[in-house]
Amino acid sequence: MTGYPYPVTEILEQANSLFASAYSARYGEAPTMGSVVGHAMISSIVAPIEQLGSVETEAMADGFGNVGFDTPFSGSKAVRVDWRYRDGGTMLPPDAEVRKLRPAI
Numbered sequence: 001m002t003g004y005p006y007p008v009t010e011i012l013e014q015a016n017s018l019f020a021s022a023y024s025a026r027y028g029e030a031p032t033m034g035s036v037v038g039h040a041m042i043s044s045i046v047a048p049i050e051q052l053g054s055v056e057t058e059a060m061a062d063g064f065g066n067v068g069f070d071t072p073f074s075g076s077k078a079v080r081v082d083w084r085y086r087d088g089g090t091m092l093p094p095d096a097e098v099r100k101l102r103p104a105i
Helices: 014-027 033-052 057-063 095-101
Strands: 068-070 075-077
Touching (some): 033 068
16 A cells, blocks of 8 residues: 555654655645655665666667666665566465465464
């Protein structure tokens, strides 16, 4: 959930309170979870562009993976993901194995 209306200042680590202070100074209220998530999302886009020094499609496609960036909660890292379609049925263990792993309650 990103739309919680309550301030998130109490869950931000002390080291990352700079974001909360700057946000409060600019907008006159404490940041909400949506504010933090929005900031993290923009940071995840800006950091690779700054590191790559380019917005050319091929450079961005090759360079976005494995770029670190800061968020108000902590540091984060973009990870390249293979989004090819996989049939979920072929990726799961057989039913008998699942029954062993999840005994009936």
